Amino acid sequence: xxxxxxxxxxxNFKVVYYGPGVAGKTANLQHIHRSLPGDxxxxxxxxxxxxxxxxxxxxxPVSALTVRGFTAKFQLxxxxxxxxxxxxxxxxxxxxxxxIFVADSQWERLRENVESFRNLEENLREYNYNIDEIPYVIQxxxxxxxxxxxxxxxxxxxxRRARRVPSFEAVAVNGDGVFDTLNTVSxxxxxxxxxxxxxxxxxxx
Amino acid sequence: xxxxxGDSEKINQVLTAFLGESGASEALLIDRSGQLLAMTGANxxxxxxxxxxxxxxAFSSTGALAQLLGETEFTVLFHQGAKESMHVSTVDDQAIxxxxxxxxxxxxxxxxFAKEAAISVGKILAEARERPKDMKxxxxxxxxxxxxxxxxxxxx
Numbered sequence: 001x002x003x004x005x006x007x008x009x010x011x012n013f014k015v016v017y018y019g020p021g022v023a024g025k026t027a028n029l030q031h032i033h034r035s036l037p038g039d040x041x042x043x044x045x046x047x048x049x050x051x052x053x054x055x056x057x058x059x060x061p062v063s064a065l066t067v068r069g070f071t072a073k074f075q076l077x078x079x080x081x082x083x084x085x086x087x088x089x090x091x092x093x094x095x096x097x098x099x100i101f102v103a104d105s106q107w108e109r110l111r112e113n114v115e116s117f118r119n120l121e122e123n124l125r126e127y128n129y130n131i132d133e134i135p136y137v138i139q140x141x142x143x144x145x146x147x148x149x150x151x152x153x154x155x156x157x158x159x160r161r162a163r164r165v166p167s168f169e170a171v172a173v174n175g176d177g178v179f180d181t182l183n184t185v186s187x188x189x190x191x192x193x194x195x196x197x198x199x200x201x202x203x204x205x
Numbered sequence: 206x207x208x209x210x211g212d213s214e215k216i217n218q219v220l221t222a223f224l225g226e227s228g229a230s231e232a233l234l235i236d237r238s239g240q241l242l243a244m245t246g247a248n249x250x251x252x253x254x255x256x257x258x259x260x261x262x263a264f265s266s267t268g269a270l271a272q273l274l275g276e277t278e279f280t281v282l283f284h285q286g287a288k289e290s291m292h293v294s295t296v297d298d299q300a301i302x303x304x305x306x307x308x309x310x311x312x313x314x315x316x317x318f319a320k321e322a323a324i325s326v327g328k329i330l331a332e333a334r335e336r337p338k339d340m341k342x343x344x345x346x347x348x349x350x351x352x353x354x355x356x357x358x359x360x361x
Contacts, residue, residue, distance in 0.1 A: 003206050003240050004343070007213035012240045036356060042254050047262075056266070059239075059258045067351050068342045075239060075258065091265040095238025183355040195346035 001095045002193050004070070011070045013189050014077065014095055015182075018120050019102035020112035021053065021081030024141040027172035028102065029060045029076055032182060035175060036062060054080040057092045064186055067194075074186055081116065090123045098189035099136035100181055102172070103158055105148035114157055131161075135188035138167040139181045144174070206236075212333045213243060216326055220245035223322035228310025230289075233303040234296070234326060237261055242300065242330075251305075260303050264293050283312060292316065296323045300330055 003012045017025040026046065033044045042061035049055040058078040063071050077096075079089040101120065103113040121131050140154050151169065159167055166184050170177030208216075220232040224246055231246030233253060239261040241253050268278040282293040292304045292315045302323050304315050 001206060001236070001238060003208065003236060003242065005208045005213070005242070007208065007210050014238050014240065032356070040356065043252055045255055045259065056262060059255070061254045061258075062356060064356055067347070070343070075254075077239075077258075087269055088266065091262070091269060094265065095236065095240075179356060186355070187352050191347060191352050194343055196352050197346050197348050 002097050002189075009070050010073055011067070011193075012073050012075065013097040013186070013193075014075045015098040015100065015185060015189065016093055016096045017076065017078040017100045017102055018089075018093075018116065019081055020104055020109060020116040021083075023081060023102045023104040023109070023113075023116075024170070024172040025078040025081065025102045026054055026058050027141075028100070028139070028170075028178050028181070029058050029078055031172060031175040031178045032062065032076065033060055035179070040064075053082065054078055055085070056080065056088050067190065072186070072190060074189075076182075083115070083119075086119065086123070089119075090126065093123055093127060093129075096129075096134070097193070098185045099134055100185055101136060101138045101158070103138060103140050103154060105140045105142045105154060106145055107147050107149050110149055110154070110157060113154075117158055132163055135185060135192045137165055137181055137185045137188070139170045139172075139177060140167065141170045141172050141177075143169045143176075144171045206330075206334055207336070207338060208242065208333055212329055215329050216243045217245050219322055219325045219329070223304075223318050227304065227306070227315045227318035229292075229304040229306035229315050231305040232322070233257060233260070233305075235261055235301050235303055237265060237299055237301060246305070256303070260291075260293055261301065264301050281316065285312075292319060294319045294323060297327045297330065299334075300327070302326065 017028055019025055040063050045059040047056035060076045063073045077092050079092045124131055138159055159165060168177045168181045172178055216234060223232055233241060234243040235257045236242055239258040241257040244253055264282055267282050271279045280295045284291040289305060289307050292312060294302050296302050302319055304319055306315050
């Protein structure tokens with residue numbers, strides 16, 4: 001839920017990276033944290049288990065441009081991807097304004113992507129959110145690996161709702177596609193909150 | 206939700222009074238999604254953005270624990286340190302109140318006055334949420350230029 005604070009001249013949004021375990025959600029945040037200049041990011045927090053898997057969430061606050069005197073701030077969260085962490089995963093979704101679904105492109109992980117997407121829809125429903133109303137994008141990660149499924153097939157699996165959403169190929173550990181994904185979803189979130197003048201194509205803006 | 210200058214002033218008055226009565230050093234009003242709504246207190250450099258995200262996470266996690274026991278929620282969360290402690294309590298179903306306090310007061314005092322402060326702050330937040338969204342400068346749609354917000358990678 002966007003919070004607009006007139007005293008601080010700040011608009012706060014929450015964006016959540018969702019997807020199956022070890023798909024690269026944390027790698028996205030780590031690259032963003034490495035790449036942004038100091039004045040547009042805060043501390044990154046990782047609540048991880050011993051084996052580097054996210055236990056509760058990763059958190060990174062970042063600020064984008066100023067819009068009409070207000071600074072747009074985005075709080076980026078990841079969820080734990082493992083199936084058995086659903087309770088904590090659901091907690092992180094609370095109040096989210098936008099979503100990035102990070103899919104693992106490897107053939108053997110396709111089923112887990114589909115299951116994770118279904119799990120996302122279910123968890124959103126429990127908060128009375130509707131996936132068709134929340135701004136989201138899909139990122140097909142690990143495109144540098146040898147055993148990846150073709151893009152068209154992944155789109156067929158994950159992006160065939162009535163509303164086709166923007167999708168991106170990525171190699172998050174190298175940073176490829178990370179900012180394209182983030183910038184697109186943050187624009188969608190802003191426009192979703194305040195609307196946009198007619199005749200402008202958001203995805204090419 | 207839109208927090209206007211007037212709301213901020215009222216919230217700060219309540220939080221300042223709460224600090225005076227309870228002896229706590231800082232009070233943070235936090236949305237349950239993890240965002241800081243308001244803060245009052247000692248002028249030291251705390252990473253309030255991280256504190257808010259972590260406290261909201263911890264509080265929602267204890268809420269889930271409560272439900273496993275058949276409780277609606279645990280309304281108070283208390284962390285005791287050697288010198289400083291933290292008390293987190295429910296304001297309403299969308300906000301929590303976090304107080305940081307040292308050795309000059311007790312958890313009982315903080316708990317007592319946090320309850321009162323939560324009621325006052327809850328009323329202000331409820332008004333803010335119910336108010337029609339008069340967005341003033343944000344009421345017209347964004348232009349293409351304005352929606353082209355983005356994050357720039359720093360150049361190596």
